[in-house]
Amino acid sequence: QVQLVESGGGLVQAGGSLRLSCAASGRTFSSGAVGWFRQAPGKEREFVGAINWSHGNTYYADSVKGRFTISRDNAKNTVYLQMNSLKSEDTAVYYCAAEGRREFLNSDPDWYDYWGQGTQVTVSS
Secondary structure (H helix, E strand, C coil): CCEEEEECCEEEECCCCEEEEEEEECCCCCCCEEEEEEECCCCCCEEEEEEECCCCCEEECCCCCCCEEEEEEHHHCEEEEEECCCCHHHCEEEEEEEECCCCCCCCCHHHCCEECCCEEEEEEC
């Protein structure tokens, strides 16, 4: 069974940077995709971006485009979310999610089969 573990969250000042990791275990991934989502209190879960394992293609939400970068290390079964120029509105619990077979970069959370526990990112101003 696939397990996802996010790490790297914490407190950072506005304008700073943070890198989140999503470590996948239970299988070696060579297909499928990983999405990043976030959820702030009182708000719906929001798509951040996604990457597929096969080609490393990425897709980002407009709200983070140009500031966030998703990458993957297939050998380590790990996906990274590099967050730069952080804003207070980026404060949320960040989740990674995996889809094991398809290569589509989907913003719909229902597309994904596995979810991590989330990691808190707090941006202070």
